[in-house]
Amino acid sequence: MQALSADEIRRSFVNSTKSQVKAMTLPTGFDELPWESLDFLGWRDPKAPARAYLVVPREEALTGIALNTAATGKPRRGTGLCDICHTAHQVTDVALFAARRAGAAGRAGNTVGTYICADLACSLYLRGLRELEVPQGETVPPQVRVQRLAVRLETFVSRVLA
Ligand SMILES: [Zn+2]
Numbered sequence: 001m002q003a004l005s006a007d008e009i010r011r012s013f014v015n016s017t018k019s020q021v022k023a024m025t026l027p028t029g030f031d032e033l034p035w036e037s038l039d040f041l042g043w044r045d046p047k048a049p050a051r052a053y054l055v056v057p058r059e060e061a062l063t064g065i066a067l068n069t070a071a072t073g074k075p076r077r078g079t080g081l082c083d084i085c086h087t088a089h090q091v092t093d094v095a096l097f098a099a100r101r102a103g104a105a106g107r108a109g110n111t112v113g114t115y116i117c118a119d120l121a122c123s124l125y126l127r128g129l130r131e132l133e134v135p136q137g138e139t140v141p142p143q144v145r146v147q148r149l150a151v152r153l154e155t156f157v158s159r160v161l162a
Contacts, residue, residue: 014064025045038123
């Protein structure tokens with residue numbers, strides 16, 4: 001994706017109040033992000049780790065979505081799959097994120113939940129740029145996985161916007 005400015009990112013959010021956008025902290029190392037290897041920008045808030053953000057370049061517009069994850073402290077075992085990129089992880093490296101829906105539905109308390117790589121680095125995993133601890137069952141080439149990620153991400157974004 002193309003590099004974004006902090007202003008463009010802050011203006012893109014569809015499910016956040018102005019004060020939430022103001023309180024948001026940009027990703028650590030923002031000036032050195034590997035934009036050319038990213039399908040979307042995703043990060044955990046460095047100052048509020050239960051909060052996370054996705055900024056997705058779409059045909060219509062740049063769409064930012066704020067997410068929340070509940071840290072359960074319960075030990076969990078086994079492996080889990082990211083719903084967006086289908087990367088397999090230790091189950092503790094996949095998190096259930098909830099996005100408040102945009103508009104009236106969100107104000108009424110409706111959310112959309114999905115499992116995503118806990119560090120939201122789906123793009124880097126697909127390109128082999130971040131190490132994986134779990135053997136992957138997936139054998140399709142990275143460019144196909146990137147296309148599939150785009151479709152799944154668009155489905156998630158439309159559910160938040162619907
Ligand atoms: Zn992922």
